[in-house]
Amino acid sequence: MTAVDAHKSMMESSDAASKSAPPDRPERRPLAPYLLSLPALALFAVLLLVPLVMTGLLSLNSFGFYTGIEDVWQLGNYIDIVTDDYFHEIFLRTFRIAVVVTLLCAVLGAPEAYILRRMRSPWRGLCLLVVLGPLLISVVSRTLGWALLFGSTGIINTALMAVGLIATPIEFMYTETGVIIALTHVLVPFMVLSVWASLQRLDPQVENAALSLGAKPFTVLRRVVLPQVVPGILSGSIIVFALAASAFATPAIIGGRRLKVAATLAYDEFLNTLNWPLGAAIAILLLLANIVIIVGCNRLVERRYKQVFE
Amino acid sequence: MNRNGPVALVFHMLFLAFLLAPILVVCVVAFTSQGYLSLPTEGLSLRWFKAIGDNPEFARAFRDSLLLGAVSSTIAVAFSVPAALAIARHQFRGREAITALFLSPLMVPHIVLGIAFLRFFTQIGLGGTFAGLVLSHVVIILPFALRLILAASTGMDRSIENAAASLGATSWTTFRRVTLPLILPGVASGWVLAFINSFDEVTMTVFIASPETTTLPVRLFLYIQDNIDPLVAAVSASLIFMTVAAMLVLDRLYGLERLLVGRGQE
Numbered sequence: 248m249t250a251v252d253a254h255k256s257m258m259e260s261s262d263a264a265s266k267s268a269p270p271d272r273p274e275r276r277p278l279a280p281y282l283l284s285l286p287a288l289a290l291f292a293v294l295l296l297v298p299l300v301m302t303g304l305l306s307l308n309s310f311g312f313y314t315g316i317e318d319v320w321q322l323g324n325y326i327d328i329v330t331d332d333y334f335h336e337i338f339l340r341t342f343r344i345a346v347v348v349t350l351l352c353a354v355l356g357a358p359e360a361y362i363l364r365r366m367r368s369p370w371r372g373l374c375l376l377v378v379l380g381p382l383l384i385s386v387v388s389r390t391l392g393w394a395l396l397f398g399s400t401g402i403i404n405t406a407l408m409a410v411g412l413i414a415t416p417i418e419f420m421y422t423e424t425g426v427i428i429a430l431t432h433v434l435v436p437f438m439v440l441s442v443w444a445s446l447q448r449l450d451p452q453v454e455n456a457a458l459s460l461g462a463k464p465f466t467v468l469r470r471v472v473l474p475q476v477v478p479g480i481l482s483g484s485i486i487v488f489a490l491a492a493s494a495f496a497t498p499a500i501i502g503g504r505r506l507k508v509a510a511t512l513a514y515d516e517f518l519n520t521l522n523w524p525l526g527a528a529i530a531i532l533l534l535l536a537n538i539v540i541i542v543g544c545n546r547l548v549e550r551r552y553k554q555v556f557e
Numbered sequence: 558m559n560r561n562g563p564v565a566l567v568f569h570m571l572f573l574a575f576l577l578a579p580i581l582v583v584c585v586v587a588f589t590s591q592g593y594l595s596l597p598t599e600g601l602s603l604r605w606f607k608a609i610g611d612n613p614e615f616a617r618a619f620r621d622s623l624l625l626g627a628v629s630s631t632i633a634v635a636f637s638v639p640a641a642l643a644i645a646r647h648q649f650r651g652r653e654a655i656t657a658l659f660l661s662p663l664m665v666p667h668i669v670l671g672i673a674f675l676r677f678f679t680q681i682g683l684g685g686t687f688a689g690l691v692l693s694h695v696v697i698i699l700p701f702a703l704r705l706i707l708a709a710s711t712g713m714d715r716s717i718e719n720a721a722a723s724l725g726a727t728s729w730t731t732f733r734r735v736t737l738p739l740i741l742p743g744v745a746s747g748w749v750l751a752f753i754n755s756f757d758e759v760t761m762t763v764f765i766a767s768p769e770t771t772t773l774p775v776r777l778f779l780y781i782q783d784n785i786d787p788l789v790a791a792v793s794a795s796l797i798f799m800t801v802a803a804m805l806v807l808d809r810l811y812g813l814e815r816l817l818v819g820r821g822q823e
Contacts, residue, residue: 537666
């Protein structure tokens, strides 16, 4: 649920800014907006900025197995993460999973959004509900479904073996394949949502014009539709990538202890090894990577496709 | 002329099957009469739903989740309404920055927030308390409430407010009798969306919950890590049924498409 709104709100906040007309008369009480937003501002200063800053500071502390968290300031945790092969492997795996999930979501979600748009009225709303509804269902419940489907005696293996496609059960649990399938399922609605939003701006008459001028349907798709939905696919990809890279519940259930990703690594450092400073350093790296990717890619997409967004 | 061809329809069907399969499997397994996981199941029974009631930990986590969702969405809405009114109807310095700050919890991975809150609450002595859970949930669900209330207050016709004011109503009366009723659909859907997000949250909560105060998704998650049995399927199925019910309410109240896709442009 989260990142799509992040992305949409980024577009909407500027939208709302231009729409809410500037006051037609001079403000009588110039302090009013500040007073109105003060409670929420104070809340966020105390409950968002302070904890994040404290985490940043914690990541600079060191940790001893007998002494616990030590109040020294150093970059040891970051150096450990950058130089240790164990961490490299986990971060690389996280990156690989996020890339594959993003590609799968684009390949599945973009055509689905297009198909949905071409459906007739009652079906379209109903199917949209079915596609987007899972966003509101708990991630744990959805992942549990995949765990049930995956098990060596689960439906997928039983069916594949009954058909004769495979002789021995495929391992889905505790493998990257399993995590990728389940994460794609969890995140693909965000891609549909993003492409759907960009399709709303597409005028169907343009497609009809291309067809009436003799273009083949595939050419229309490639030359008319695709270029206009590329921004939607790209912003959907940013959302999916960011969420996949920091996903926790799904990799923890499907990947287990054996297949760690960055988020489950941070969890283990915090709650099992109790090395809080190292866990904090992993979290800070994850946060920085997230911000760089979201903000950086958004800038790129918006600059490249400026005319589409206006 | 703009019809989906057979290839597109097959793709569509497979896509829906992919999306629905795990959700349906959970619901089917939950109704098994066996004492273990079996698919296809032989007999149907409600024994595992009854078992939820007999498991005091799940029952308590469920009650705590409901209470947490209700309290934190109410607080989030109470903070969002004035902030949304300020952003929607005033031009002021720092307006964009303030809006970005209010929406920023959406950009921070929940795992990072979980770690940050664990550190913060341990330092100030709120570790493992219900108050800590409420405060952290208010922060992550406020953007959802704010967005819907903001949309409602931006589109509102202000002439009625001016009429009330010119007839001598005080600003508090105007707010209570005119503004609030007008933005109420946005406020109510903001509350429900915030509640759903609080109720479903697991990644951040797993860090700050304690064995005594925990939420249903966290309890479920920790249980699944040890073993998967029909009991967790029954709990998950109940969650799914409740979410579908909440979706139907939201659809009536606000329109699910408008809620998820944004204001209709057609």
